[in-house]
């Protein structure tokens with residue numbers, strides 16, 4: 001089928017800084033290394049070999065908040 005080449009182009013990681021949360025695109029060569037967020041300057045560790053790529057980074061919603 002049609003595979004997007006963007007998958008092998010770069011790694012997309014999100015800044016762990018809750019006040020930033022900027023999505024950074026780093027080259028594959030940065031795996032296992034630490035990059036700095038260009039927005040807030042936070043050091044972000046780039047994950048190594050990805051076993052399973054997260055399709056939907058859906059945050060768990062509280063759903064029915066039982067008050």
Ligand SMILES: [Zn+2]
Pocket residue numbers: 015016017020021022037038039040041042
């Ligand atoms: Zn940041």
